[in-house]
Amino acid sequence: MPRFVDLTHGFYDGMPSYPADWFPKFVSERSMTPETDPYGTKRTFSYLHVFPHNGTHMEYKLHFFPGTEGIDEVPLETLIGRACVADLSYKGELDEVTGEDLEKTLRPVWQPGDRLLIRTDYLRHNWGRPDYWDRPPYLTPSAARWAIDNGAVLIGFDCLTERPGDAESPVHHALLAAGIPLLEYVTNMHELTRPVVQLIALPTKVAGAEAAPARVIAVEDTDD
DSSP: OOEEEEOBOOOOTTOOOOSSTTSOOOEEEEEEOTTTOTTSSOOOEEEEEOOTTSSSEEEOGGGTSTTSOOGGGSOHHHHEEEEEEEEOTTOOTTOEEOHHHHHHHHTTTOOTTOEEEEEOOHHHHHTTOTTGGGSOOEEOHHHHHHHHHTTOSEEEESSBSSOTTOTTOHHHHHHHHTTOOEEESBOOGGGOOSSEEEEEEEEOOOTTOSEEEEEEEEEEOOOO
């Protein structure tokens, strides 16, 4: 029997958000309650104010390259398939995730065309801290280059994409220019027991958007 692991860091009222004026918080409200249903059928309708970059989400080319493909144009075959997990849970505060790290961890199992999941456990242990965005492990340009050179079709992780404070965003630029979607705020990778899983990562289909919330599931083969 396959084993399913939910890797989604979901949205909820009061969740932390990046401390900037341009970064809206997630808010949900009731547009209709059982008490206000005009037909007396006790329906509930919710209105979600979603800024997609807050919980688990996928980003695509339009995020950094105006006039290019949005999240609704990620190829479907990219979103489902074989994924390799790079267990870098030993990484500490402000540690770099490098191409050398990925090479050492993934070479025995990696195949071109795989999806790449990078586990540091940073989100798991630190979500909610006021300095969460100031001290995470982060990807380096060499990690992006490794993913590109080795044929990764998607990359997900539970740390930050860029070194905190780096407004040049070289990792975003490299990966998105190569057509590799970024799956940010992945969680629960500590529950995975195998280095290779089947990944299902489905962003909400929103025309003309650079990113969208995603439901992310790993499927482990339990047959030995």
